[in-house]
Amino acid sequence: MFKMFHYMKERWYYIVMIVALLFVQAFCDLSLPDYTSKIINVGIQQKGVEDGVPETIREESMDKLLLFLEQEEAEEVLDAYKNKDGIYELQSVTEEEREELNQILGIPELVVTGLSDEESEETKKIKEQMELPKEADLFQVFQSMPEEQLQTMTEEMKKELEEMPDSIVTQSAVLFVEQEYEAQDIDMDKLQMEYILMSGVKMLGLAFLAMAAAIAVTFLSARVAAVLGRNLRNSIYRKVISFSGRELNQFSTASLITRSTNDVQQVQMLFTLLFRIVLYAPILGIGGVYKVFQTDASMTWILALAVVVIMLFVVLLFRIAMPKFTRLQFLIDELNLVSREILTGVPVVRAFSREKHEEERFEEANARLTKTNLFVNRCMTFMMPVMMLLMNGVTVLIVWNGAHAVNEGSMQVGNMMAFMQYAMQIIMAFLMITMMSIMIPRANVAAKRINEVMETQVSIQDSQEAEAVQEDKKGQIVFDHVSFAYPGADEKTLHDIDFTARKGETVAFIGSTGSGKSTLVNLIPRFFDVTEGRILVDGVDIRNLKLHDLRERIGYVPQKAVLFSGTIDSNIRYGKEEATEAEVKKAAQIAQAWEFIEEKEDGVNSAIAQGGTNVSGGQKQRLSIARAIAKEPEIYIFDDSFSALDYKTDVVLRRALKKETKDATTLIVAQRISTILHADKILVLDEGRVVGQGTHRELLNSCEVYRQIAMSQLSEEELANE
Missing domain, CATH: 3.40.50.300 (P-loop containing nucleotide triphosphate hydrolases)
Structure with a gap:
């Protein structure tokens, strides 16, 4: 099969473009679940607040957070913000710097949120331990504490909070930012709608980009496969034309016709889909696995189980069906052989009243091909229902495990939805490869049969040193x-x-x-x-x-006169295309063919059917002789x-x-x-x-x-x- 790539090397740049476009398409497809997750987690649950890093924060709120930060962390936070009229504004930071700020501020924001609620059990417990009155402001107390005592208490609080799931910390940090924005009179509904709309616009853009990439890949794949088909047919034709009688005896005429038509079509069809599916599937699958580990690695065992089941099913299926795939092309050869013999021998069949016998012979060959095709297709019918059952089973498992994780606070709903979409993309990648595997064995057999022709050594070749x-x-x-x-x-x-x-x-x-x-x-x-x-x-x-x-x-007139579809003129000029009208006429006259040519309505421009079936045996022979004479050998x-x-x-x-x-x-x-x-x-x-x-x-x-x-x-x- 890999030898087929040699026949499309002239379009190598198309293949490079296809691979690049497939990566673009995969990037777009793999980005969409992430945006779905963000719309659910951030847009709906967090009201448009992405993380615990506020864009603006009041000075008093910043002071509360700084109480629970180490000196280096406090300096890093203050470097990222600029105080303007009592409001700290976030400066331009990179994604990595923002993520680091989010990690630094997460627990302090959780602490501040908890201590700000005077009615919470934690707040009351701390006041009782410190023997403070109920109306006391804890933040003022902390500010007046010695630095060492405050640091010790902060470390103890952090140790307790670090054991909490990240999702709880994130939610608390986001709640702090929401409360801070509300305190600044920022319209949270507007912020939420802007975030959802912007995410939706980005998703639409990605969807259109993926569509454009898919259309371009389909177009280029069709072009490359068409070039492959053209080159294969040309190569087979040139090879067969160079065959001597020795090589022609190795292959039947029906087999050579099948190899240059049906076999080439099988290979061309495979390569049309190869770039669109076979190359795309691993890109999508590997990208999906990478995204899954980024989203949540706790449920990857579900995907591993699904992949193992798919592989076992495919191996079992093809151990049964593969031998039949191999036999299909040879059965097509056999059917073509029978058809060709019957059609070329129709007069003999009728003369001996053997129509019934030939019908039975054709029916037998046709029945064998049909039976094999049905067996293969019946095997393949199990594939889609099993894959759908598997996909639905994986969905149920993800929802079951994800629901428990959401309930425990270790996962957000959006992450579960994204994981489900990534899982479907990974399974779809395997499904695409599996569906292609229906075509690959048959195309592989076709490619081998084509290679048999192309690799046949021609026994009669030009001499390396031609003599004068x-x-x-x-x-x-x-x-x-x-x-x-x-x-x-x-x-x-x-x-x-x-x-x-x-x-x-x-x-x-x-x-x-x-x-x-x-x-x-x-x-x-x-x-x-x-x-x-x-x-x-x-x-x-x-x-x-x-x-x-x-x-x-040499001017050669064979034992069995052969004419080609075209006109009388084109057949006579066959050995000498540049022959003049006078030379054509002279050759026809010598061959005693001019008389019946003149009787035809269009003269030398009269049509000749395939094989010369519209002229008599004698006329065919005379035209063959005229063809040799016109060559003047x-x-x-x-x-x-x-x-x-x-x-x-x-x-x-x-x-x-x-x-x-x-x-x-x-x-x-x-x-x-x-x-x-x-x-x-x-x-x-x-x-x-x-x-x-x-x-x-x-x-x-x-x-x-x-x-x-x-x-x-x-x-x-x-x-x-x-």
Whole structure:
């Protein structure tokens, strides 16, 4: 799977932008619960007062606080405030300095709040211990105390209060600030509303920023995945085009089509979601854990329990489903293979009334794929209900534990709400990865199948040191004791083939079916490489010529005529795009195709359907011949290319072709004696061996195999005339 990243390296900067945007999105998403907590704790419960550090404080209140501060702490507090007309105003401080002030002032504010209440039990108890009258002002008494005695009493009070939960200290400190603001005639309702509104505006801003980041990530992910898909398809196509017959035999046509379409689509779809979900999930999960420890670490065991349960469930699920994921792509191959065979063989299926059999065959392949898909999907249907049950269970546990903590004063309601949201974000991160794991195995199989194609070594490649052709041997083809065996075959198909075809000559090959005629001529364009011996073109071993240069010299007409979707004109120009209209017309005339082309409404611009299904076999063959002629090569190879022509057209075409190819080397594979009667040289093949070589008349006298073929096709009178 990681090898797929190689195909999108040209868009590496998109990936960097995506990662940066994911961090922005995660920051926004993880900040929202904190604001929810602050709205509940500060905005609602604390009336907009964030902590125990008042923005303004009266001089008399400051004096009370200073009574319970050590000298260094008192100096630090006084440095942070500036006295103006009996009111201390907080100067500009950093967050760290404010937090330190909050820690310093927390317990003194709790003490002052408690002692200010004349009716409280603590106040009465202190007065009784000090034998003071009920109406006595404790703060005046403390101010008049010796410094050492006051410090001792303060330390004892602090020791008792330090054991109290932080939330109680915070609430008391905030209460002190509220009372102080009220004493200064500050509108607490206005302060509260301003805080809530400002927090709401910040939350909206974060939400919009998260939305913008998510949209940008989705857009960029789609672009990157589209580039990946394009590059994969291009790479597979170029690789397959470079395959020789040896490599093509390793993969079925249906499998190669599936790999370049469905498999690429699976990988592309995964990478579309990979950046949006797989990369985002760990960022969100790790960030959520960090925030949880900042909020309250006492309930992290709930998250640990939830994560363990999720992992156990996913492992169990995929031990069951993974083998089926692996099999899915191969079942698609099988279905494509059956479909392709049936669709391309419809006439044969109908002719033999085998529709029912082929329906059953297709249905069987379809049923296997459907059954596997259903099994996988049924396994995955358990995932969402289990995850929802887990999320709801975690919520109940958090509320249960949080309620006890709030009741004991060790946690605030807002913190519990924030913890719950962070817990859901962490579980959602795992849920996202789990949901992606449905696609990852199938895409991983698809990626492996693509890599199989890409990593296949091409057996026929350009020579490292290409040789220059010999001009004095231009057009010459030499088979120098050539033998050939197909890859994996036990026996050779061709044995010790040795002949020379010179420029301007027509060399024909004839023999019974399976004698190796087509195999022989297919060795010249290097569709396969020889097993023994060598083939020379223009005086150079074809293995030492560049493939492009070699094939540029050849005009090839295959045994099975192949046309491409487009027009007649585009098919004739296929080997020479720059051919003029006159050259196209001339090629069509030589191939005896111009007559039926003129009869068509759009002439050479008439459409050709895929595979040439809208023209007859003879017309298809003539257009294939015209395509080779328009290229004007130095070597023509006709692999049984006249079989679909009637005798009259065959004779006229060969006569016209002889004039056109008088300066070229022509190789003809034929089944009909009449096609090769006037060849300069005829090679008779029998079971891969040359059993006769010469002209028609010479072979009639010297080769029994040729004579038998001739007698089976021509009458005694025709043989005598020839």
